[in-house]
Amino acid sequence: MTDPTDKLNKAAADKQISGSNDALLAIAALILLNKDGKTVVDLDPVTIAQLPTAPGLASVRVISDGAAGHSWGDSVGADTPGSTKYLVWWNGSAWTVIGK
Numbered sequence: 001m002t003d004p005t006d007k008l009n010k011a012a013a014d015k016q017i018s019g020s021n022d023a024l025l026a027i028a029a030l031i032l033l034n035k036d037g038k039t040v041v042d043l044d045p046v047t048i049a050q051l052p053t054a055p056g057l058a059s060v061r062v063i064s065d066g067a068a069g070h071s072w073g074d075s076v077g078a079d080t081p082g083s084t085k086y087l088v089w090w091n092g093s094a095w096t097v098i099g100k
Helices: 004-014 020-032
Strands: 060-066 084-090 095-099
Touching: 060 095
Parallel strands: none
Antiparallel strands: 060 084, 084 095
């Protein structure tokens, strides 16, 4: 099995992610995967309306009703509800996409 770190580095290179984004992506991957690539944290999906309005910095959630077409770093707070699932985090001012 491929080490999750290798997958993380490849994903970062493919998306041309650099700087502080690397650290955030690494943290998200380490939270969600262990060395064997198995789920460590199982997050129940919530709707955008259920997201806390002022959570702690770096809170992570899965949303179930995002609009289609978002990419890394897009804000989801003002979305017209859809059916796309995203992994999002609170960056201190908005819920933004860190994974699909």
